[in-house]
Amino acid sequence: xxxxxLDLYFPAGFDSVAQVTAHELEAxxxxxxxxxxxxxxRFPILLQNQGxxxxxxxxxFAPRAEFLTTPSQDAALLGTNDWLPLLVSHELRxxxxxxxxxxxxxxxxxxxxxxxxxxxxxxxxxxxxLWEGDAVETESHLNAMGRSQIPQFKLPLKAYLATYGxxxxxxxxxxxxxxxxxxxxxxxxxLSQQMTKDFGETFIPSLWQSALNHPTLFGFSKQFKxxxxxxxxxxxxxxxxxxxxxxxxxxxxxxxxxxxLYPNVLADGRIIALKSGFSDIRQLVEIKQGKERRLTYLGxxxxxxxxxxxxxxxxxxxxxxxxxxxxxQQSRLVFYSLKSGQKMFWGVHEKWISPSISPDSKxxxxxxxxxxxxxxxxxxxxxxxxxxxxxxxxxxxxxLQPRINRDGTLVYIVKYAGNKSVCVWDFVQQKExxxxxxxxxxxxxxxxxxxxxxxxxxxxxxxxxxxxxxxDDRFEIMTKDRFGAYFGYSTSDSxxxxxxxxxxxxxxxxxxxxxxxxxxxxSLESKKDSLQHSLPVKLVSKWNLINPFTWGPVLSSTxxxxxxxxxxxxxxxxxxxxxxxxxxxxxxxxxxxxxxxxHAWFPIIDVNYQSSNRQTQLYIDNKKPxxxxxxDQWKQQTWDVGFRIPFNLTHGAYQEFLQIGxxxxxxxxxxxxxTKRYYSEPFNGNxxxxxxxxxxxxxxxxxxxxxxxxxxxxxxxxxxxIPFKQKLQNELWNIQAQIYLPGPLKHDGFLLRxxxxxxxxxxxxxxxxxxxxxxxxxxxxxxxSTLGIDYRFPIKNTDIRVGRILYISRIKGNVFGxxxxxxxxxxxxxxxxxxxxxxxxAQFHAxxxxxxxxxxxxxxxxxxxxxxxxxxxxxxxxx
Numbered sequence: 001x002x003x004x005x006l007d008l009y010f011p012a013g014f015d016s017v018a019q020v021t022a023h024e025l026e027a028x029x030x031x032x033x034x035x036x037x038x039x040x041x042r043f044p045i046l047l048q049n050q051g052x053x054x055x056x057x058x059x060x061f062a063p064r065a066e067f068l069t070t071p072s073q074d075a076a077l078l079g080t081n082d083w084l085p086l087l088v089s090h091e092l093r094x095x096x097x098x099x100x101x102x103x104x105x106x107x108x109x110x111x112x113x114x115x116x117x118x119x120x121x122x123x124x125x126x127x128x129x130l131w132e133g134d135a136v137e138t139e140s141h142l143n144a145m146g147r148s149q150i151p152q153f154k155l156p157l158k159a160y161l162a163t164y165g166x167x168x169x170x171x172x173x174x175x176x177x178x179x180x181x182x183x184x185x186x187x188x189x190x191l192s193q194q195m196t197k198d199f200g201e202t203f204i205p206s207l208w209q210s211a212l213n214h215p216t217l218f219g220f221s222k223q224f225k226x227x228x229x230x231x232x233x234x235x236x237x238x239x240x241x242x243x244x245x246x247x248x249x250x251x252x253x254x255x256x257x258x259x260x261l262y263p264n265v266l267a268d269g270r271i272i273a274l275k276s277g278f279s280d281i282r283q284l285v286e287i288k289q290g291k292e293r294r295l296t297y298l299g300x301x302x303x304x305x306x307x308x309x310x311x312x313x314x315x316x317x318x319x320x321x322x323x324x325x326x327x328x329q330q331s332r333l334v335f336y337s338l339k340s341g342q343k344m345f346w347g348v349h350e351k352w353i354s355p356s357i358s359p360d361s362k363x364x365x366x367x368x369x370x371x372x373x374x375x376x377x378x379x380x381x382x383x384x385x386x387x388x389x390x391x392x393x394x395x396x397x398x399x400l401q402p403r404i405n406r407d408g409t410l411v412y413i414v415k416y417a418g419n420k421s422v423c424v425w426d427f428v429q430q431k432e433x434x435x436x437x438x439x440x441x442x443x444x445x446x447x448x449x450x451x452x453x454x455x456x457x458x459x460x461x462x463x464x465x466x467x468x469x470x471x472d473d474r475f476e477i478m479t480k481d482r483f484g485a486y487f488g489y490s491t492s493d494s495x496x497x498x499x500x501x502x503x504x505x506x507x508x509x510x511x512x513x514x515x516x517x518x519x520x521x522x523s524l525e526s527k528k529d530s531l532q533h534s535l536p537v538k539l540v541s542k543w544n545l546i547n548p549f550t551w552g553p554v555l556s557s558t559x560x561x562x563x564x565x566x567x568x569x570x571x572x573x574x575x576x577x578x579x580x581x582x583x584x585x586x587x588x589x590x591x592x593x594x595x596x597x598x599h600a601w602f603p604i605i606d607v608n609y610q611s612s613n614r615q616t617q618l619y620i621d622n623k624k625p626x627x628x629x630x631x632d633q634w635k636q637q638t639w640d641v642g643f644r645i646p647f648n649l650t651h652g653a654y655q656e657f658l659q660i661g662x663x664x665x666x667x668x669x670x671x672x673x674x675t676k677r678y679y680s681e682p683f684n685g686n687x688x689x690x691x692x693x694x695x696x697x698x699x700x701x702x703x704x705x706x707x708x709x710x711x712x713x714x715x716x717x718x719x720x721x722i723p724f725k726q727k728l729q730n731e732l733w734n735i736q737a738q739i740y741l742p743g744p745l746k747h748d749g750f751l752l753r754x755x756x757x758x759x760x761x762x763x764x765x766x767x768x769x770x771x772x773x774x775x776x777x778x779x780x781x782x783x784x785s786t787l788g789i790d791y792r793f794p795i796k797n798t799d800i801r802v803g804r805i806l807y808i809s810r811i812k813g814n815v816f817g818x819x820x821x822x823x824x825x826x827x828x829x830x831x832x833x834x835x836x837x838x839x840x841x842a843q844f845h846a847x848x849x850x851x852x853x854x855x856x857x858x859x860x861x862x863x864x865x866x867x868x869x870x871x872x873x874x875x876x877x878x879x
Contacts, residue, residue, distance in 0.1 A: 001535065004029035005040050009540060009571060010047040017069065017084070017373045018047060022535045024088045032092035032138055035205030039099040044571045045091075049371045051329040052302055052319060052351060056087040058094035060119035062549050062569035065091050070369065071398055073304040073354060075444035075456065076152035079145035080418050080524070082396070086139055093138040097131060097208065098122070106212040114550030116567070125211050125219055127173065128850045133188020134204050137196065140189075144418040144524050148189055150442060151463045151484060155500055157182040157190060158243060159483045163502035166240045169233040170807035174845035174852065177278070177704065177797035177810045179502065180257040184850065187240075194239045199228065217847070218804060255797060259504035260285070262307035262487050263496050264314075267359075271496060272309040272338075274298070277504055278704045279746065281653065284314060284336065287507065295336065296343070297653035297700075302331055304367075306401045306445060306487070308356035313337060315357045315364065320348055323647045324602055333366065346385070352378075358404040363388065363427075365404050377402050377412060379427040389427035405448040409433065413446055413455075418524035422446050422453055424470065434470040439523035449490040454478070456486055465497055467514070476514035542600065545575035563593075574600040589613040603643035606663070610638045620676050634672040636682070640665030642691070654712060656698045663691045679765035679780070687728050692719045699740060705747040707792045707812055714738040720766040730762030734770050734784075743791065753788035757781075761825050773818035773833040775862040775869065781822030781831070790816040795840075807845045809852070814839035834863035839873060 001008070003026050010018035025045070033039075045065045054072035058065045071083035078086070101122040102110050110118040123131075140146020147153040160167070160182055167181060175181045195203055207227060211220045224232045258277035265271055271287040272295075284295040300319040308315050314336045322328035333346040333355050346352070346364075355366040365379045377399050379389040389410075393399055400420075402412035410425040420443050424434035436453075444456040457466035457477070465478040465488035479485035481499045485508075488497040495512055498505040551566040565580025579594040591612035598605040617631045642663030649656040667687040677683070699712030719733040734757035741750040755770045765780050772778045773786060792814045800808040820833035841856030856873040 001026050005042045007042055007044045008047065009044060011049060011371075013372060014047060014049055015537065017049070018537075019534055021047060021067070021084050021088065024085050025092070026535075028085075028088050028092055028142060031142055032089055033096040035202045036096040036100055037103050037209070039096070039102065041099070041102075043095055043099075046571065048327055049373070050325075050327050052331055052353065052369070053329065054083065056091045058091050058098060060098060060115040060549075062547065062571070062573060063098075063115050064571050065095060067091065069373065073306075073400055075305060075400075075442055076150055077147065078415075079143075079147070079150050079442050080415060080420055080440055081143045081145055082415075082418075083398075086143055089139040089142040090135045093135040094131070097126075097134065100205070100208055101212055103209060104213045105215070113552030114548075114567075116550035117552050121215070122212060124849070125215060126208060127184075127220060127848075129172070129184035129188030129191065130204070130208070131188075132185045133190070133192035136185055136189040137192045140193075144440065145442060147185075148193055151458050151461055152486070153186065154190070155462070155484050156180065156502075157186050157240075159500060159502040161240055161244045162483075166237050166244060168801060169236055170801045170804070170845065170848050171799060172236070173848050173850050174807045174809055176799060178255045178799055180278075180504070187236075190243075191236060191239055194242075203227070254503060257504045259498070260507045261498055261505055262305075263489055263498060263507050264307060264309035265489050265491055265496050266309065266311050268311070271507060272307070272314055273498075273507060274307055281701045281703050286338075295338075295341070299334075299652040300650060302353050304354040304401060306354060306356070306403065308403060309338075310357045310359050310361040312339065312361045313357055315355045317353050317355055317366070318651075321648045321650055323649060324645070326648065333364070354399075354401055356403040357382070358408075359406050363404050363408075365402050365410055365427075367399050367402065375399060377410070377425075379404070379410060389425070389430055391425060401445055403447055407448070407450075409448070411446045411448045411453060413443060422455060422468070424448070424453070436468060436470075436473070437521060437523060438519075439521040441521070445487050447489055449492075452490065454488045454490050454495075456488070465495065468519075474516065475519040476516050478512065478514055479510070480515075481508075542572065542574065545570045546577070547571065551580075565593075572600070574598065584612070589615060603645045605641070605643055607641045608639070612636050612638075614681070616674070616678065616681055618674055618676055618678065620674065630674055632672065632674045634684075635670050637668045638665060640689075654698050654700050657696070659693070659695045661691075661693045665689045665691070679763065680767075682764065683727050685727055687722065687726050688724065689720065689722050693717070703747070705794065705797075706749070707747060707794055708749045708751060709740045710742045710749055712740045716769070718769055722762070722764065728762070728764040729760070730764040730766060731760040732766045732768065733758055734768065736770060743793065745793065748791065748793035751788075751790040751792065753786070753790075755784075755786045757784040759784075773820040773835050774816070774837065774858075775818075775835040775860045776820070776833050776864070779822060779831075782825045784820065784822045786821075787819045788816065790814055804848055805846065807848070808842050809845070810843040812841050812843075814841070832863075836861055841873060 001022055006025050008018060008022050047067050047069055049069045051068055052070050053068050054070050055068045056066060067087045072078045101118045106121060109121045136147050140148040164179055171181060172187055192204060207223060210223045214223055216222060221232045228235060256278050258279060261274045263271050263273045273285055275285045276282040282298045282301060284298060286293045286295055302317045302319055316334055317331045318334055320330045320332050330349055331352050332348045333352055335344040351369040352366045353369060355364060357364050362382060363379055364382045365377060367375055368378050369375050375393045377391040378387060380386065381388055396416055398415045400413040400415060402410055404410055408428060410427050412423055414421045414423055419439050421435055421437045422443060423432060426433050442458050446453055446455045451469050451471050452467045453470060454465060454467045456463050459477055463484040463486060465485045467478060468475045478495055484500040486498045488495055493512060494509055496509050499508045546568055547570045548566050548568045553562060553564050563580055563582035565578045567578040569576050576597040582591045582593055584591060589612060591610055593610045596607040613633060614636050615633045617629055620628050620630050640663050642661060644659060644661035647658040649658055667682060669682045669684050672684050694717045697714040699709035702709055716736045721731040722729055734755060736755040739752040743749045753771055757768060757770045759780060759782055761782055768778060770784065771786060795811040795813050797810055798808050815838050817836040821830050823830040837858055837860035839856055839858050841854055843852055843854050845852055858871045858873050860869045860871060862869065
């Protein structure tokens with residue numbers, strides 16, 4: 001692309017979609033960057049068509065943007081827009097925002113630290129709500145329908161303000177375990193919109209650049225106040241009060257958020273719905289005469305804003321992850337039997353979404369997606385798994401939420417060129433029997449009852465349930481809910497639907513009371529084909545692997561190392577490489593290192609090199625008194641090469657992962673002159689070593705209020721050895737297991753740990769990964785067993801604010817006990833380690849950052865010293 005400094009990468013066979021996207025990028029580049037400084041440095045964009053997730057992102061870690069091209073079925077996100085133009089307008093705004101961090105003072109940050117430092121710097125100074133709110137507003141300006149015009153997108157904010165009042169700024173940034181605070185997309189869009197109205201279109205880019213040029217504490221707020229005369233706290237409060245003035249607040253202290261979505265009414269009156277919330281992971285429930293029963297947990301559901309049930313089955317679609325490649329996803333249809341409680345699966349190697357089943361269970365429909373952007377609606381005979389009917393989408397069309405009706409027809413929505421229509425298809429006679437154009441009205445979720453087609457319809461600023469008669473075109477509004485009514489399901493004399501509240505969607509059953517209205521249709525004129533010429537295309541070698549993107553100091557996770565390195569990652573994330581120097585605080589020496597990790601093969605190949613200057617001090621006396629302390633320095637070089645194979649085995653409500661790996665390494669030591677040494681210090685010479693690892697975990701998904709996984713286990717095994725006959729000899733292997741069990745309450749839990757380790761009586765010691773009893777320093781034994789039990793529990797969900805400094809959202813506790821038994825081969829008596837204690841932890845946000853932290857305190861009794869100790873905690877690591 002010549003008019004935009006962008007490079008578009010796409011897979012072979014995706015040329016037509018790539019050409020459309022490239023023209024859209026060129027047309028939108030200048031408009032999405034309005035107000036921001038111009039930038040000519042080229043930025044890569046990748047089209048990903050192998051998955052089923054509808055999303056996009058811009059990253060400065062190996063700088064690139066990725067467009068996940070599968071279009072969304074969600075009316076609150078998609079509206080009447082085409083998916084790729086929506087992605088382009090939103091993500092290009094992020095590219096311009098990121099480029100702003102290469103101007104002025106921020107340019108020096110990028111020059112010294114690279115893209116990693118640029119990302120950290122800009123995200124510390126610019127709040128996340130402005131990043132996303134500004135991008136949502138941009139997409140709203142450049143598309144026929146942006147999210148700021150979609151009632152369903154804005155309703156969490158309106159409902160929250162009307163129910164709980166205006167939140168303080170700290171709560172907006174840190175969210176809450178008490179209430180569903182609207183996310184930074186929602187309130188960010190509203191604040192961005194108000195700022196543009198109040199101060200002009202250039203205000204946000206100007207504020208953005210000024211904040212980056214003044215990196216002080218609360219710098220963003222200071223720059224905002226300098227320009228407006230108000231702090232961002234007061235401005236946000238005033239802006240939100242404009243919304244509450246329209247609908248007076250009725251403040252309540254009720255906590256929690258639970259939603260019941262997509263209700264289906266069966267012939268016997270039972271309601272089948274999808275339940276989730278703060279307290280519950282996603283599950284299928286049955287409601288009969290006001291009593292609720294959980295049927296099953298759901299796995300990685302592909303949420304198409306619909307659910308379908310007959311008297312025999314409930315059907316939905318789930319992601320099927322490729323076990324090795326994260327971007328590659330397929331789907332399967334899940335049939336849950338209401339009689340047996342068993343599940344049956346269809347189409348594991350396909351991309352089938354939005355399934356429905358006929359009330360008599362004879363037919364099944366779904367949308368079949370292909371990687372070349374083509375789609376079709378399929379109708380199958382369920383018992384014989386034979387195709388009955390097929391509707392192929394025309395170029396530019398998108399099918400939404402097809403559903404099989406009681407009368408043997410299929411109802412669905414077609415979106416084309418910024419307009420939506422509802423259609424009814426006779427799949428026996430293979431013909432369309434009804435079509436109604438609704439223009440730019442964002443209709444969704446159609447169902448049929450006799451001659452009436454029910455659907456969601458935007459009635460002003462609130463979505464309601466509406467219906468249209470396919471015989472005489474009568475149009476009627478069926479609900480008048482305050483914040484919105486969704487997913488209507490009609491029977492002969494009543495309407496069942498989900499009504500939105502600030503505490504979640506609730507199921508409502510009301511008698512049919514229609515209100516006739518005139519339906520005004522405003523259709524968007526179709527754009528002329530802008531692809532008058534094809535942009536040039538060239539093959540890109542997968543071996544263009546070197547792409548340095550960041551350089552600078554990085555504080556390692558161990559907390560006792562500081563490194564300065566150059567990091568490289570190619571645009572396809574095939575090769576991750578880094579090289580630099582690292583300062584070891586324990587021995588106070590600089591080390592040189594290089595790391596390579598190649599991810600494009602089935603096994604990940606790791607190659608590592610380290611050259612370090614080592615130092616030790618040791619008493620060389622053979623008997624007391626120990627008065628001969630000697631210091632020695634030597635040089636140590638290490639090479640190792642190995643492989644890892646990570647597998648994602650998730651196929652249900654349990655997150656399931658497996659990784660196996662093996663490394664062989666070589667160690668060279670020179671300059672070691674002491675006549676004695678510690679076990680971990682090698683003699684002069686060349687040595688080789690081998691390591692093998694296996695890790696497996698299967699954990700039930702967590703709800704927001706769960707302190708840990710309610711069920712599951714983790715298993716880990718390691719083997720380290722020195723092969724062949726060498727001056728150094730040692731072998732260490734261990735197995736470890738963790739079991740997660742539910743506690744007596746709903747959100748607490750027990751964690752049981754066990755580990756066994758065996759180490760040979762060699763003259764070298766490998767580092768151990770075994771969980772050692774808390775309060776003790778690790779001690780090496782020939783045989784070591786450890787046990788541990790934790791009882792973790794929530795204490796209180798809070799809303800504690802200490803000015804601008806601190807916002808505490810949750811307090812939780814832990815009671816634990818540890819036991820360790822170690823024995824050496826020459827010692828008949830085992831040595832034991834006992835400890836127990838209590839943890840008190842707080843989850844909080846500091847300085848109004850959206851990033852959460854966890855700190856606490858531990859009271860620990862150590863049996864060896866027969867004393868209590870009070871130590872600080874970071875997460876659950878005591879110091």
